[in-house]
Amino acid sequence: MLHCAFERAVKERLIPRNPTDDCIAPKVRKFEMKILEPEHMKAYLDAADARGLLPMFYLELVSGLRKGELVALLWSDLDIKNRTISVSKQYIKNPNGELTLSRPKTETSVRKVSIPQMAVDLLIQEHEKHPGNPYMFPSPITGEMYYPDSVVNLHKKILKDAGLEHIRFHDLRHTFATLALQNGVDIKTVSSMLGHYDAGFTLRTYTHATRQKQDEAAETMGNFMEQVM
Numbered sequence: 001m002l003h004c005a006f007e008r009a010v011k012e013r014l015i016p017r018n019p020t021d022d023c024i025a026p027k028v029r030k031f032e033m034k035i036l037e038p039e040h041m042k043a044y045l046d047a048a049d050a051r052g053l054l055p056m057f058y059l060e061l062v063s064g065l066r067k068g069e070l071v072a073l074l075w076s077d078l079d080i081k082n083r084t085i086s087v088s089k090q091y092i093k094n095p096n097g098e099l100t101l102s103r104p105k106t107e108t109s110v111r112k113v114s115i116p117q118m119a120v121d122l123l124i125q126e127h128e129k130h131p132g133n134p135y136m137f138p139s140p141i142t143g144e145m146y147y148p149d150s151v152v153n154l155h156k157k158i159l160k161d162a163g164l165e166h167i168r169f170h171d172l173r174h175t176f177a178t179l180a181l182q183n184g185v186d187i188k189t190v191s192s193m194l195g196h197y198d199a200g201f202t203l204r205t206y207t208h209a210t211r212q213k214q215d216e217a218a219e220t221m222g223n224f225m226e227q228v229m
Contacts, residue, residue: 033208034167035175036061047161053154055122056137057172059085063113064176064194067169068092071146072101073136075127083120084112087195091148099147109195177202181209 006018036044041061048057060070068090077086088110094100104110123136130138139146155169173194180190187210191202203210 033174034171035178036164036167036172038179040162040164043162044158044164047158050161051154051158052140053158055119055126056151057155057158058122059115059119060172061176062115062119064173064180065113066090066104066173066195067148067151069104069109069195071137071148071151074134075136076134077136078120078123079112080120080124082114083117084114087111087113091145104195108192108197111192111195113193174206177206178209181206182212184213 003018003020003023006015006020009015010018045054045058045061048054056070059065063085065073065087069087072089072091073085073087077088078084079086087104089101090104090109091099091101126137130143133143135145137146138144139150152169155172156166159166177190177194180193181187187203187206188199190206191199194202196202
């Protein structure tokens with residue numbers, strides 16, 4: 001971003017040269033992507049249910065929300081009739097380390113996400129526990145929203161209860177995307193549900209998931225060509 005800004009300044013002759021030309025950008029640290037395997041999902045959700053957290057973590061697995069988006073959900077964000085949730089805000093840490101409510105980082109992250117009827121039913125049950133509270137998932141301790149890192153800690157406890165290996169909370173988002181793509185949901189739909197800025201980014205991120213579909217496409221075309229010949 002700085003390079004582009006200074007480059008514009010050079011073109012407009014505001015400065016003689018781009019001071020970032022000789023900078024060496026640090027390598028982006030990449031985390032290994034893992035998913036919650038389908039055969040482990042029941043154990044995971046049973047453990048979440050035992051802690052009274054099934055609605056929250058079921059919703060996460062069928063929507064792939066970011067943790068800041070999940071905790072910021074209000075009951076009013078649920079459209080029961082159309083089975084959608086509105087994602088228009090998130091809780092993040094500001095540079096001072098304080099938790100602040102803001103709009104998602106890009107305009108494409110402001111979105112409506114369709115969810116299955118089971119998720120709607122669970123959210124209704126959750127709201128019946130605290131009908132006067134505006135938050136979708138209020139903390140049982142404070143009655144206010146969950147701190148995002150608290151949800152991460154709950155996720156760790158659920159994994160431990162279920163006897164499953166550690167994966168990051170963010171890997172639940174990867175789980176949603178991977179399984180959706182592997183089960184035939186097109187890349188553009190998955191991209192819009194995740195709130196990515198373009199489908200190309202989604203495609204690059206989840207190449208491992210689309211690889212299976214490419215193999216199936218190759219087999220389909222091979223069968224077609226055999227009939228032709």
